[in-house]
Amino acid sequence: EAGVTQFPSHSVIEKGQTVTLRCDPISGHDNLYWYRRVMGKEIKFLLHFVKESKQDESGMPNNRFLAERTGGTYSTLKVQPAELEDSGVYFCASSPWLKGDTEAFFGQGTRLTVV
């Protein structure tokens, strides 16, 4: 069974540009989460989808971040325009419905560098 897959694995963009990160969850997983790790800090929650609906987006830092989950399958996280402080590793995780967080599987992450 394929795990959670994220694209790209690494992205380097200039300040002010737009970047779109993609996450393909494990097939059948209704819960999809985005997390971010800024260098030297802990992994922090960004938002949570249940199927195509945003369940909790309390961790989104500002309106430059837009997340979507088309048809309850893959998800994208767009940063527009990117700022230097957006650099970090963005993780996606998925879990089955009613298993919540305790069986969340993480992708390998997308390392975003804004220069």
Added chain:
Amino acid sequence: QKEVEQDPGPLSVPEGAIVSLNCTYSNSAFQYFMWYRQYSRKGPELLMYTYSSGNKEDGRFTAQVDKSSKYISLFIRDSQPSDSATYLCAMSFSNTGNQFYFGTGTSLTVIP
């Protein structure tokens, strides 16, 4: 104050040693406690989770939760070089899709 505190290490032990990794937390409402292992340039991999207080054992790994002290531990017996990784504790309020709160992770190296 951070929700979850974890000593970042690094921790270096000889092969075969018993390793103790710990986290403390401030919010008594946390109910689920997870340990993740993360290899370099990889995503976190779930090792085990515990609900509320008590112990849970899985092979060489034992997780302990002491809610009265707001303290959780992960013990690794007979440590192996392949256990060298960063260990992350995480916790949540429920099992119904709440966000995780992570520690910063402890870097462990097991020396052959």
